[in-house]
Amino acid sequence: MKWVSSNISISVAIKVGFMFAALKCVISRDLTLAMRHRSDVLTTVFFFIIVVSLFPLGVGPEAELLRSMAAGVVWVAALLASMLALTRLFSDDYNDGTLEQLLLVPQPLALLVFGKILAHWLISGVPLVLMSPLLGLQFGLGSDALIMLVLTLLLGTPVLSLIGAIGAALTLGLRGGGVLVSLLVLPLYIPVLIFGAGAVEASASGMGAQGHLSLMGAILILALLLAPLASAAALRISVE
């Protein structure tokens, strides 16, 4: 009996090893592809910067007003920028047939989708996080608020990618998919926006932002748990 159980545990270990190998393969592949098309990454970042820079031109240069708006403006711009990048998440793979191959792989699809989302976040989310202190400075945020801005974006942008992946998978190959994705995904982004911008505002006004951060962490965990499964189901529906 003993060798049977050890055999099973070995086969499980091999399976898990294959799963991680597949995950790593998907991530490194997507990152390599992104590095070959660097302009895609830069477009998202510049879109983010331009949208944020438009606000002072729209509402006027009063420093006090801008400081009070900063968190919301940066967060809304981050929302829009990450949404803009969503259409690329699955569409290239869908068009050249890679996605169908991914669906046939014996490893769980949700895991592979998770790898794709992680790569997507590294490409489109992390640059936004890195750019945000600069934009916060332009709006006259203090150092505490700047740190909080980076921290909330670090917690929040993965959620944007995770939730967005569901919308991107559902609208795969549809005409007008880009506009449709915004209609589906933006309402679901609202909690992240509220707590993200709220945390920065709370710390700027001297109140603690602990509660906001905890809630964002909770949302991130929930999204990590459910979004890959939902995206995988959506992909199966779309590709079928």
Place this chain on the structure above:
Amino acid sequence: MSINWFKYSAPSSFYPLAGKVAPWFAFTAAILFVVGLYLSFFVAPTDYKQGEGYRIMFIHVPAAWMSMFIYIIMACWAAAGMIWRTRLSSMMASALAPTGAIFTFIALWTGALWGKPMWGTWWVWDARLTSELILLFLYIGFMALESAIDDPRRAARASGLLALVGVINVPIIYYSVQWWNTLHQGASIKMSESGGMETSMTEIMLWTLLIMTFACWFYTIAIALTRVRSIILERESNNVWVKEMLQGER
């Protein structure tokens, strides 16, 4: 006596049943609406604080309730469709969506009309108003996704998944908006005005509200059954039973 309910999960046997039942629901809804509207305009007493203006509540509150109920019911149908792969479930989900969106819109619109004389403004970024607006966006997203996909099977499954994702998010959105509101605003305008009124609601007001709510329920059922009949005909138009039935009618 036992009825085999699963028999009616087949569109071919549900279609005639819905046709038989829907007029009765419509009839009941009409009677309830007449009674409810009569009570709300002529019998219910004038409110001591809000005057005659509060009477819009008898439309506003049922519409707001219905907008939320219908989303949950829609998600339940969508879940049933995903689990048992029954065609009828997803048809019911898509039949309910427009009615839910209309009730959401009515709730927002009457809310604005009510807000103007009571609070002096059409719109407040209050938690309830904001979450109702987001609910409208969710309904519109559901319908937009469904109409963007040509293949009806894929459309049904994709929009069903979206409804499920939405229903998980509804409580999160609701509470986040509520916390956002309490953190943000100094209470320039208080929602509790209407809350205060509800506690002082007389019995006749309560009954009127209940009757109006039931009228909305029956209206929803009637309209959803009628709509699902059209959807059944549209999606099953290639099936034999539809052709036979249409020829029989001729």
